[in-house]
Amino acid sequence: MPPALSDTIVALSTPPGAGAIAVLRLSGPQAIQLTDELFAGKRLHEQPGHTLHYGTLRDEGRILDEVVVSLFRGPHSYTREDVVEISCHGSDYIVQQVLAALVRRGARLAEAGEFTKRAFLHGAFDLAQAEAVADLIAADSALSHQVAMQQMRGGFSRELKDLRARLVQFASLLELELDFGEEDVEFADRTGLTSLLQELQTVIRQLLRSFELGNVIKNGVTTVIAGKPNAGKSTLLNALLNEERAIVSAVPGTTRDFIEDEVSIEGIRFRFVDTAGLRETTDVVESIGVERTRQRVRQAALLLYLFDLTATTPAEVATELAELNPEGRIPTLAVGNKLDQIDTAEAAAFAQPDTLLISAATGQGLPELQQALLQQVRGSGLDRTGSATIVTNVRHARSLEAALEALDAVLLGLSVHHGTELLAADLRRALASLGEITGEISTDDLLTSIFTQFCIGK
């Protein structure tokens, strides 16, 4: 049974500020009646769901606005309750007046994410799907949109529920053995259980691997672009930005010398962190800058080392790379720039794996550079994922890790012939962790922390 949600909530569902239209949304048992009290036009409570009505909103004899009301009768609505959406003119003043009139009549201002929370509580979708709604609103690239859409439509949830259902079957057989206590019976076939557990672990590991890529899709790839002054870093960034006609964002980094630019390549966002430039220096302030550059490199997912082909020898490139990335842990692309200034014989001297030659000024070699950047990401995720489902949510990844760990314990218990009681306890833990993802098992704290990350009105 869904919990009793007796009050009617209201919020502005479009962004605040002036606009052509603003949409206010009400949900709850009094949604239609409260709107009726303000609405001059047809009697809304006599109208069927999924209908639109034009009229005026009046409060204390004053016309507030001409509006269109969309009527949804529960359970055929987003929240499964009666829902009214009022489309009024997009003025903050009008919105405030209408909200105030509705609140005076008994509506309550909705908290962040409360509409989606109600939809979840009424079983319209599970928790993972609800979270995908927030991701969908925040999606800013083709790929992040695609992944969020897939999750919202239940792809990930289906995969999990299937896993969980098969475990539940075994768990109930084990619980049955417990009921028989001393009689020492085995209903649950241990060999079958072992192979099921191993199969589940394979799927969970795949999902966890997909999280690496999911994280990249959601948060972008931090790429440090390092190189000496005049190597052409700014020219290259501009060329990449123009190439993709991406939205240019120049947010200052934590210090003034780091500028972040975002370039989207085939739906994957690369966050370029520019550095002050590398140079040997005796100046204390500058050497701090160099140290910071190295620190940045250590935290990056990718290092793009740009050098000037007309002013660098292949040996210098090797030395600089070794200094920037001493342990070679960070995937690195060495990129020689100003190819337009040297001849083919000179260029041949730089031929190395993971070295590309480009001209940021003429655009030569840029498509190859973009493909090389993508390859770095895909090589580390997409190809190995082997799963159509991509995990993007940290909470889901943590729960999957916990489930994996609990399944390990069950497997270990089986191999050393633990008693049924211990096995059943570990299995319950695994089930709980999987159940947390979709919300089959949830706590108030968890729900609060999830839904407060939503915007008001969603």
Ligand code: GDP
């Ligand atoms: P940064 O200090 O690394 O950001 O370097 P800039 O992007 O400011 O470039 C330094 C200079 O090199 C500028 O005068 C650019 O016009 C020039 N430059 C950059 N890329 C190329 C290139 O591919 N070919 C040529 N000939 N000049 C370039």
